[in-house]
Amino acid sequence: MKFKPSDINFSDTNSFSNTLISYLAKEEIWKKFTSFNADFDGIRQASENTLSKYISRKILNEVLNAQYKSVNCPEKLQQNLEKLKSEKTLTITAAHQPVVLGGPLYVALKIIHAVKLADTLNEKSFGYTYVPVYVMGSEDHDFEEISGVDLYGKRVKWEREAEGPVGRLSLKGFEELRNQLSGIIEGSPEAEKVLGIFDKTHAESKTFGKFTFKWIHHFFAHLGLVILRPDNKSLKSLMVPIWEKEIKDSFSQKCVLKSLKNWPANHKIQAKPRDINLFYFENGKRQRLSREGKTSSIIEAVDDKIEKNEEEWLEVLREFPEKFSPNVFLRPLYQSTVLPDAVFIGGPSEIAYWLELKEIFDAANAGFPVLMPRASLLWIDKYRNNKLHKLKIDDLDLFRSTDKIVKSKILEKSANELNLNTEIEGLSQLYNEVLKKALQIDKNLEKSVESEKTKSINSFKNLESKIIRAEKRHNETLVNQVENIKEKLFPSGSLMERKEAFLSLYLQHGSDAWQVIYENIEPITKKFKIIRECEE
Template sequence: MKSDCIPFKKTGYFSNLICDYLDEKETLKPFFNRFSSLDNFKDQLLEKQANFPIENRTVLNGAMKRQYANIDISRSTELHIELLKDKSTFTVVTGHQLNLFTGPLYFLYKIISTINLTQQLKEVYPNYNFVPVYWMATEDHDFDEINYFNFKGKKLQWNKIASGAVGHLNTDGLDDIYDMFSLEIGMGQNAEELKALFKKAYLEHSNLTDATRYLANELFGEYGLVIVDGDDRELKKLLVPYAKMDILENSGYKAVSETSQKLEQLPENYGIQVNPREINYFYLKDGVRERIIEENGLFYINDTDLRFTEEEVLKELENYPERFSPNVISRPLYQEIILPNLCYIGGGGELAYWLELKSSFEEMGITFPILLLRNSALVITQKQGKKLTKLNLDIEDLFLKQNSFINKKIRNISNIDIDFSPQRRNLQEQFQELYALAEQTDKSFLGAVKAQEVKQLKGLDNLEKRLLKAQKRKLKDHVVRMTEIQNELFPNKSLQERNLNFSELYLEYGKELIPVLMKELKPLSGEFNILTMD
């Protein structure tokens, strides 16, 4: 294994907002609590410890025991669930949708980052316990985002009419995906293990929540991962007073809107990731997850005939808290209410909207967590590594847009100089003499000199482009091989981790895949990983 890394900023795939956050830019400091350095966790855990009720730990422990009642768990996970009752125990959390068969590869990176950080924290703060948590987005209702995964360039999609929270969906129809996957995956021990994993997860569990819990537990249970389903009546009882503030006082809307405006007004022009609503909760019942909208003192459930008076909606909230589902603004708050959490680990888009939320946490009296960008990686197989060596390609250049990548490499390997910069300088020097002459005569001649300079410089630009184009034709075979390997490593001209499913790497490396990634990915490194496998 050869491990290397480059700064996130140099990849070209991360926003200015995230790059500036990683640089701890001064203008962003009002939007987060503490930066993600090991030293800062000491103050974070002391603040959270003082601000997290012991009774919430009891509720959390009971909920986890219920949620794990029908699943075989490792001793490490069982111990972590018990430790949640202890005031010296804290969590590190990542969250993700219930993507079919984990969806994109970065699902693994999120959870590995989370587990590795808890282990690192335990080494530095041995008197405390740290539990890695995967929060399943069971209440999300965007089925089209989670109903497929990519395998060897093909999209294996679950075609189903669906509505409401995806976690409630039954797994009918996934036997068709299993059959397609089995046909595509081929033979061998690793292939058989993948087929068995898919079958046990999706064909032997009746709903998507249970299937995803089983799958994540099989992949990471031995590391003590605790999987949390927030779609839980007892856990949501803890949310009730905060939901009241949002529904009746629009507290989340006011706080987040104010923060968003401040973020938007910064000279860096970051833009806004999400916009709050007056009420940041959905109503969840019988296959429906729709917005709650207040008009003239009545509370309507969007696209239904349901409506409540203020008294009725409060009674519904008290009696059936499970029917109130947080949206993207209120879900982070819910997470921090029920978990003794220190840090949230997410992708760039997630951290961008978390940076809008600090004021709403302050409004509700909840400690705002440390935010950490998850690990990212480009995994290069042994075969791909040999191709890169043969073509003499710099890995950093692979992150360039394809046209820039080709142009740069053609210039490097050509036996003639395609850079006309010396000719431009020479031409400009000659025109300086003409300008001096023009100063001594009519001004109209000065304009003619300027026009001729522009014309000739443009002509040089065109000649340079034509020469580059000619060299591309001459080196066509090299260009084809270059673009093929770049397309392999950056499918759909995007990061590998956003397209590839873990199964493709598992086919090659089997049960060694996750341990290798666990060893190589360092959550606090602050750089993009490049892993060349042996």
């Protein structure tokens, strides 16, 4: 099968925030919220800065050796694990929480983008080596968010009661999940292979975190992807001094609030910090720590109302760092303390909240990586590409609303003149003549004439809409075709990459799908990509 790539501006998709679009445009307002530009020169500078501050390599490699101890690693992955031992090696990092069946397509896009950028940088010979890393946020506790994904437009849902970090959950209910998967993918080219991977991974895993580690490994290890599970005592021990500072001084909240004083007025603040940006694991729960409403020395684990004074919490932290977990404001610092990050690849929301965090990194004397928006794309299957070609719907048309596409195509196809532009123009001229006569008699009549003119023009516009609706009814087939295409490519009005499981592409094309994406995305994100399946 052949593939035809094209691209458009992110702004033309009507699918991304003004923050992401202005950041991609390198607007000056973001200079104070970043350390380096999202380009090759910025990455070179970030690499030098990160290595001057990074001290965690020995423990990182010990943890990775343990995590990969019983895992079969392809040659490129083995080489990358070995490269991480070198003082000249940096990481290109993407992160996501574990999601049923690996999650939507954008998870794969993050991973493949990290691989593409690392490979590109290695070819440029900056004097450093780069390794792609996927950080698995298995301590997140929002089960509802991770328990389902759409596959071929049908919901696959892990049904069970759950509490606490999702990565620590048992695989209770996975037999039923497997039945759902089997029923949906039956007949797909790679169905048997995918079910085999599921069964093998299920048999080898006791927790959802372990399952996701091996699942992602199965699909992306051949690209050299290193997966890190940061829910680890040795890694968290590295954070004890910083988390002590958080418990004593709420330093991260102060840093973010300082940054937000300069936040651009026309851009949404992605998240606001709490007084303590840490969680505590107890009784199977991940509980928020807070001193709100307490005397200054008392801190509470909110769910179970566990109260300790500051020094008692510090003692627990020093003895049991694995019982603590950073929230969205301290997780990036944890990641970039553990890893020698030169670049963080993130989605629109991730980039937006990372832009709030530079002061935290500065306060902790940690290297703030280049923030690279992840690759984003629309994959159009052969059947719908043929339909689009016949309907003469181009890249920009695709991102218009269904009503606007249908209206424009009806106007093109109809033998009737559907708009009343000529008549409305004539009506406007007629009222202008009436106004001249009225003003000769009484200047106070101007408002009355203008009011009647507006009413008449609006009536004509309403009539025009009725004419177009009538023509739509006569073109029901066209309307249905456009609606069906839009619903497939933009399920529930959203980009497919945000809804549809990455597994759907693999089921049709196997790992060739990753190669097509790899070849067509940019290492430095500039444009939104469209990939069309074409006839041979």
